[in-house]
Amino acid sequence: MAIRVAILSQGHDGRAKCVNAGTCDLGCATGAKASVDLTYWPILEGQGIELRTGCRVREILVNDQGMASGVLYHDEEGQLQEQRAEMVVLACNGVGTPRLMLNSKSKLFPDGIANSSGLVGKNLMFHPLSGVVGLFDEPMEGFKGPGSGV
Ligand code: SF4
Numbered sequence: 001m002a003i004r005v006a007i008l009s010q011g012h013d014g015r016a017k018c019v020n021a022g023t024c025d026l027g028c029a030t031g032a033k034a035s036v037d038l039t040y041w042p043i044l045e046g047q048g049i050e051l052r053t054g055c056r057v058r059e060i061l062v063n064d065q066g067m068a069s070g071v072l073y074h075d076e077e078g079q080l081q082e083q084r085a086e087m088v089v090l091a092c093n094g095v096g097t098p099r100l101m102l103n104s105k106s107k108l109f110p111d112g113i114a115n116s117s118g119l120v121g122k123n124l125m126f127h128p129l130s131g132v133v134g135l136f137d138e139p140m141e142g143f144k145g146p147g148s149g150v
Pocket of ligand 1: 017019020022024025028030031033
């Protein structure tokens with residue numbers, strides 16, 4: 001899967017350029033490194049998008065045709081709410097995704113959505129991560145510069 005790893009080499013759109021401090025792991029204090037909050041959210045704000053924080057989806061609703069039609073979720077006060085939707089995007093990684101699929105039981109999907117095989121949640125796969133570490137005779141100043149893909 002492609003991920004956004006662009007890092008600004010000069011200031012752009014109110015964001016500062018990379019200072020090559022090499023402190024990037026998750027997030028970037030200067031705003032040089034691409035991340036959803038910095039690169040996508042400002043574009044989406046004011047375009048009818050609403051972010052509801054402190055909420056947790058309980059299950060995905062399906063219509064009589066077996067298509068996702070919304071969600072039931074707990075709001076930040078814990079109250080159960082229903083949100084209808086034309087489209088539902090399920091992207092909760094290796095634990096959250098099967099949790100929701102298995103929670104989403106209905107007449108059409110008594111064992112949860114997309115679970116006719118019964119394998120949902122049985123072969124758990126986490127976010128893969130790879131890295132390389134080496135030892136060199138000379139100092140490589142490996143702490144300098146931004147990391148990529150994180
Ligand atoms: S080194 Fe990493 S954290 Fe520091 S400014 Fe560059 S991208 Fe951001």
